[in-house]
Amino acid sequence: MTPDQLFSFRPVPGWSGYRTPVRGLYLCGSSAHPGGGVTGAPGRNAAVVALEDLKTQSR
Numbered sequence: 528m529t530p531d532q533l534f535s536f537r538p539v540p541g542w543s544g545y546r547t548p549v550r551g552l553y554l555c556g557s558s559a560h561p562g563g564g565v566t567g568a569p570g571r572n573a574a575v576v577a578l579e580d581l582k583t584q585s586r
Contacts, residue, residue, distance in 0.1 A: 545559060553573040554569070554573060555572070555573035556570075560572070
């Protein structure tokens with residue numbers, strides 16, 4: 528891992544908000560911020576972003 532892949536830059540700069548260029552595809556594993564471990568935080572954070580996107584689409 529390099530410094531440009533740490534913290535909010537995981538997995539790569541530009542993809543740190545859990546969204547990917549593929550509509551409806553979200554990152555939620557150890558490669559996503561805040562990283563690995565057995566916290567469930569990346570999954571929860573990705574779910575929050577997905578729900579925000581669903582609310583935006585329904586308007």
